[in-house]
Amino acid sequence: MVDRHSAPGIPEPARWVATRSAPTGTRVDGIPLSRQETVDAAVWQALLDTADKAVVVHDGRRLVRVVSRRAAELFPDLRPGVELAGVAGFTGSEQNEVETTCQGVPWRWIPTRLDEDHVAWQGDSAEPAEPWCEKCAQARFLVNSSRLLGSSLRRDQTLRSIVQLAVPTLADCCAVVLPAKRGRVEWWRYSRGGDTEHGRMGQHVLRSVTSLAEAFSGSATKPLPGQPVPGARLDWLLEPDFGDPGSVVVVPLRHEGLDAGALVLASNDSRDEQLDIVRDYAGRAAAALSSAHSFSEQARATEALESSLLPSPLPEVPGIVWSACYRPAHSGIRVGGDFYDVYPDSDGRALFLLGDVCGNGVEAATLAGRIRHTVEALRPVETEPTKLLHRPRPPVLYGTNSGLSLANCMLSTGA
CATH class of the missing domain: 3.30.450.20 (PAS domain)
Known part of the structure; x- marks a missing residue:
């Protein structure tokens, strides 16, 4: 409940009145x-x-x-x-x-x-009022949870939504435990009246709640009753003032691409009648988390590919000031078929390569990268720009992309 004495004040209302002798919204002098x-x-x-x-x-x-x-x-x-x-x-x-x-x-x-x-x-x-029905409310909860869990493909946002949506419908506190690097585990927690928290701990956290290690490893396939182990560290699951939970349910999180993980629900009272909806919610949460994980992996792979195909920083060449602006045609990826490179020599000269693969997207960027890498590999054995430009053989460059064509040129600066 809100403490009205500590609640900040609302901006003061407008001090305007309306009378028959003055238009609406006009300040009237003489009002006490x-x-x-x-x-x-x-x-x-x-x-x-x-x-x-x-x-x-x-x-x-x-x-x-x-x-x-x-x-x-x-x-x-x-x-x-x-x-x-x-x-x-x-x-x-x-x-x-x-x-x-x-x-x-x-x-x-x-x-x-x-x-x-x-x-x-x-x-x-957002729905018209209707007679209360427990099964209908559970169905609406699952439908809305699926919609909200699928609204983001960002892993962090998905995990935040998983623990938040479960409270207070399924529990007073919800945590997700996932494997992390170097033998550690990652956890996300949300409690009624608290904030979403995130951290990493050693695998001893799996021994702090009974059934957690079993659910986490995948040897269990259904919700399991759990209890905090006396003396175990529980700051990853319960707020300091939470007290002794009336019930704890541990649910495995399993889906394609998600091999380990568990959902932990802690409540002040017993909620054994909700095991079916808990199992259903955990399945939807696992599917959303698996999709977010796959998207994150693809995003990392795409970012690594883009980084390898981006132009290198322009080097310093005596007597020349370089300036470049690289803007791909497609906003979805940061690379395209246009490319350039500058190869400085120890004698003060530099070789400038400019090219354009007739196309766009990943295929054009891949061919552009192949040309740049081929030219860079040939420079130690061929320094004449004209010969270097014609030396790469088309089958080596194009591979199976026979539908693509390119135009390029080379300029050599004098010392």
């Missing part, structure tokens, strides 16, 4: 000062608390300043002073309408700019 005084912040807070919609106000730094009672009840993490990013489904960069989920129900938030430094978000259920 008592009728122009601003209303206390506590009154505005009480007014917000009577609203049917959830209301959240943040400042220019994306710090939450005002929270209505309905917003605080539905999203306990929305408190004055916390960052909006990562709370209640917000990423912190939204400018337009946002959809989040709460207890399996989608919520739509609409922003209204109050002034240069304050934005108010009004939230309401």
Whole structure:
């Protein structure tokens, strides 16, 4: 619940009145000062608390300043002073309408700019009211979870969403444990009323909760009951003031490309009746995490390929000032069919290579890189630009890309 005495005040209301003798919005002289005084912040807070919609106000730094009672009840993490990013489904960069989920129900938030430094978000259920049905709520939760988990292919954002979406519907605290390099494990955690946290620890963390090592290694295929081991370090799973959990459930995370990992759910009360939905949620989380992992690997491979094909930095040559701007035709990748290189000699001269593969994209960039590497390999045995330009044999350069053509030239500078 919001502490109204510590909640920051709302910008004071406009001191304008309207009468028959003055147009609406015109300031009227002679009005007693008592009728122009601003209303206390506590009154505005009480007014917000009577609203049917959830209301959240943040400042220019994306710090939450005002929270209505309905917003605080539905999203306990929305408190004055916390960052909006990562709370209640917000990423912190939204400018337009946002959809989040709460207890399996989608919520739509609409922003209204109050002034240069304050934005108010009004939230309401995105679905028409209907009689409560536990199975229907679980189905809506899974559907919305799948949509939100699949909305990002960034690994960090996917892990953050996995632990956040599970709270409070499935547990009061959710953690994901994954293998890391050098025999360590990586963990992500989110607790009701806390922040998303991330860290790495030794594999002894797998012995801190019963059944965790079994689920992590892949020898288990279904949710397992777990209990914290007395004396074990649990700061990766529970907040210091969490207390003894009423129940702990450990679920393996398995999917194509994801060989090890576990989802750990801790609650203050027993939630044994939710094991089916927990298993379903873990499967969807594993699929989303596997997709994000595959995308990250492909992105790293593409970045490595791009780096190998990018032009080298221009060297210093006496008497010459170089300047270059490299802009590929496709914005999706940073390389294309245009290429250039400068090869300085020890005698002060330099060889300048300029070429254009007639095409674009990865195929053109690959052929351009092959030409650059071939010319660089031939320079120790051939220094004459004309002979060097014609020495590479077309089959060596083109390979199977017979549909591509190129045009290039070489310039040699004098000492």
